[in-house]
Amino acid sequence: MREGAELHRDAVVLDAHCDTLYAIMEGQREDLGPSDIGHVDVPRLRAGGVDVQFFACWIPSEYKPDRGLKAALKLLDIAHLELERREDILLILSRADVDRARAEGKVGVLLSIEGGEAVEDDLAYLRTLYRLGVRSICLTWNQRNLLADGVAEAETGGGLTNLGREVVREMNRLGMIVDVSHLSEAGFWDVLEVSSHPVIASHSNARAVCPHPRNLSDDQIRALAQAGGVMGMNFSRLFVDPKRHTLERVLDHIDHVVELVGPEHVGLGSDFDGIDETPEGLEDVSRMGNITAGLLARGYDEESVRLILGGNFLRVMERVMG
Numbered sequence: 001m002r003e004g005a006e007l008h009r010d011a012v013v014l015d016a017h018c019d020t021l022y023a024i025m026e027g028q029r030e031d032l033g034p035s036d037i038g039h040v041d042v043p044r045l046r047a048g049g050v051d052v053q054f055f056a057c058w059i060p061s062e063y064k065p066d067r068g069l070k071a072a073l074k075l076l077d078i079a080h081l082e083l084e085r086r087e088d089i090l091l092i093l094s095r096a097d098v099d100r101a102r103a104e105g106k107v108g109v110l111l112s113i114e115g116g117e118a119v120e121d122d123l124a125y126l127r128t129l130y131r132l133g134v135r136s137i138c139l140t141w142n143q144r145n146l147l148a149d150g151v152a153e154a155e156t157g158g159g160l161t162n163l164g165r166e167v168v169r170e171m172n173r174l175g176m177i178v179d180v181s182h183l184s185e186a187g188f189w190d191v192l193e194v195s196s197h198p199v200i201a202s203h204s205n206a207r208a209v210c211p212h213p214r215n216l217s218d219d220q221i222r223a224l225a226q227a228g229g230v231m232g233m234n235f236s237r238l239f240v241d242p243k244r245h246t247l248e249r250v251l252d253h254i255d256h257v258v259e260l261v262g263p264e265h266v267g268l269g270s271d272f273d274g275i276d277e278t279p280e281g282l283e284d285v286s287r288m289g290n291i292t293a294g295l296l297a298r299g300y301d302e303e304s305v306r307l308i309l310g311g312n313f314l315r316v317m318e319r320v321m322g
């Protein structure tokens with residue numbers, strides 16, 4: 001048996017980002033059933049011991065700037081059809097639903113949105129998305145939208161707009177997790193100032209290990225941690241290391257965050273089905289157990305491994321969603 005297999009099975013394992021819904025919308029995949037393409041399906045989630053998967057509704061460029069809500073609704077429809085058809089998945093609306101899913105032997109599905117375009121210009125749409133089960137929103141993708149500047153707009157120095165500030169406050173009130181991955185650096189600092197709840201960077205790594213603007217600087221990591229937040233490790237070659245796209249290099253990112261702020265602020269945010277290449281040793285979501293084995297081999301204690309696998313994100317979910 002692989003080292004740590006029992007611990008991996010017993011721990012709550014949470015992956016804070018995948019793009020599988022978009023792959024289904026694009027017709028690359030039929031549904032969440034068994035598939036030999038892509039990285040995430042329900043059998044592989046189970047094989048990987050994943051208890052909670054965040055399913056992002058990524059807003060495609062052709063729906064921007066003004067049809068973001070339509071794209072989100074189409075993606076949410078795909079997710080809800082799957083939730084209606086399948087007995088082995090459960091919609092996660094609160095922290096307690098995670099325990100329910102585990103007790104029933106189901107994979108928890110947390111619905112998130114990647115791109116504030118879905119909110120368009122109206123808090124009524126934000127509340128409607130909440131009622132449809134959305135519990136986390138990445139305020140931007142790489143571009144500028146009505147809420148904030150994305151990371152590709154960094155030269156302007158722009159952060160949150162007035163509407164973006166209102167959206168963050170309303171998300172705090174509703175119990176939705178604010179996600180700062182893809183946000184411009186100025187936007188990141190604005191969110192930390194405005195948000196009364198911890199925030200997450202669902203799929204961003206450490207810039208000190210791999211210098212890419214999508215990764216967080218040490219100052220950002222310290223501030224995120226100070227605010228009680230968590231960052232999920234992304235498995236994309238670009239953000240792990242263009243030269244060493246391996247499980248070990250992903251673990252180097254975890255080591256760096258842990259050295260900086262302790263084991264309470266790092267988790268997993270694979271970006272599976274949103275990336276073309278996967279790291280050696282993390283070929284798809286069924287391989288998540290290798291993270292546990294790798295952390296134990298590096299001398300992490302059991303409690304730290306549990307926090308990194310999912311405990312940290314659960315803490316934020318409980319705090320924000322209740």
Ligand SMILES: [Zn+2]
Nearest residue numbers: 114182203274
């Ligand atoms: Zn992304």
